[in-house]
Amino acid sequence: MMLVAATTAFILYIQRDIFVNRWRASMEAALPLYAGTAAQEYAHNNLNALNAYLERLETTSGIHGLFLDAGGMTVTGRSPHLPKSLVDQALSSGKPEFASFGLNDYALMRIAGSQGQNYLFMVRRQRGPENSFLKVRMNVLTWALAALLVSGLICYLLTNYLTRPVLNLRGAARKLAAGDLTARAGPAMGIRHDEIGELVQDFDRMAERIEELVNSERQLISDISHELRSPLARLNVALGLARQRARAEAGAQLDRIELEAERLNELIGKLLTLARMQTASSPPEKEPVDLHELLSEIAADADFEAQERGCGVRLTDVSGLTSTPPSGPRRNGLVLGSTEILHSAVENVVRNAVRYTAPGSTVEITLSCQDGWAAIDVRDCGPGVPEVELAKLFLPFYRLAGARERQTGGAGLGLAIAERAVRLHGGNIQARNLAGSGGLQVEIRLPLEK
């Protein structure tokens, strides 16, 4: 478009000069001829012959010629109002002289008459196409503008036609990647029978397939877990019966059976929780979560549990966060999401800490606020985790090398659940070894909504 405009302007501008120069070149050659012939015709003051010649010149060659005397006037006494400078120049040089003024180009040449007196032969040319340059220029500009607009419109429509479906496809792909398995590109686009249309169709088919696969897998995990519960429930009661009948010596073995049954149970519970969170891209609920209350509850419960080993759990809140602001100045940030899911997450982390902390020690939970983020810190006084394994801690079923043998180990799902839950809420979770005192620190950060 730019190119068209530029070219038009350029052409319009130089057009004038091209024409003129060409004419002048031809006049250089032709003028002496015309002048000479005119002088001959006018020999013996034959005005009629001269006029006849000039007329012939006009009709056949389109040349406006004028025969002038040395004063610049026609032989009939009319004046073409030539500038004196041009006349003098022609008289002195004896060669064709050129000038342009007004709307005309002039060529003038001295020619000797039959009796030797000086005459001037003039050819005048009206600027043809570019004469109406001024008038036409407006016209051309309008046309150029119109051309610009039309081509602009066409460009825009073409671009839209091509890029809009691509953008649409990108949007759908991104939604799919973020976890929305129902995202499709087709509906927003309408029916197209070209390659892009087919691409969109293929994309939608792929998305459908992915949704199917993921859902059926999720369903499978859920079904398996539910199915596993029935035999487990029966097993538990049978175990109770066994205890009723058993002699004292069998007590330890029965305890062991009970322990394993309980582990199975916990594993199932966690698998279900994990499956539920797997395909979600954002928390199912978006209500304000009272972190203080959540943590207090968890701390109290965990403390209860920890007392069996002589340990304790303590909560410190320096955040100033609250979802139901009482009277008084309190920070007004909240975490939006699912209380239940966050409860799961933090509970898993805290219970882990309680499991690994040294007997007699206290697990510290700290809630704080750091520019737009709520931070939950859980510290234990346990053995910590080898540096190389810190990153892998949050993988499902990941257990530390020595942990499988120990009674304290869980199935390795708790932290995976915590990680997924935290991520679901747009936050992040990290584990660090505490320098000096030893032990592990798990930090959960959740974004605060203003």
Add this chain to the structure above:
Amino acid sequence: MNRVLIVDDDVELCELVTEYLTSEGFQVETAPDGPSGLERALSGEHALLVLDIMLPGMNGLEVLRKLRAKSRLPVLILTARGDDVDRIVGLEIGADDYLAKPFNPRELLARARAILRRAQSPLVGAPGSEKVSVGDVDMDPAARVVRRRGEPVELTSVEFSLLELLLRSAGQVITREQIARDVLGRQFFPYDRSVDMHVSKLRRKLGEAPGGGERIKTIRGIGYVFARPSQPWMPTPES
């Protein structure tokens, strides 16, 4: 009376639980589905109903709802572990306590015993105990009636006992362990939500205190307290 009705579609489980509870001194009857379970429950021959929420067909919640419309029979619901919706709704509709499957039969025993004990005699207060009033709430344990601003309030037996405990100790903080022991008649287990559930149900039924705010306050990390109002409430002539 120690007849227990168990409604669960898992027949083998029913057999095992029957055996277990029988050797602990109970008389057990079982029903494998909702309709027959409901029918038996309404017979009035039992002291306790153990109901599986996950019944196929007419599901457990429906059975419970229909039962509660006509009977105050104590109910212990069996829920799926990790499925909080059922548990919460179940307690809302009027279950007295819940237990997640798979469960430890000892826990089942403890809760069943607690519910039966409570049904036979009120745990809180002496028999024929006097009325108690705090603010705009009146309670007459002998008549089993509770009024708020003169209007009667419908409470389940657990909620009733809970409210009685709170009113009699108004102004004092009661721990969840205490509530479990005195109201539910059993030990408080960690991560046990039933006390919280009952408290929140009670709160909702009583509504806000006259001056705004909660009647039953949560003291974080410790327990609950029924707040004594700052001004005495006077019944207005038209109420």
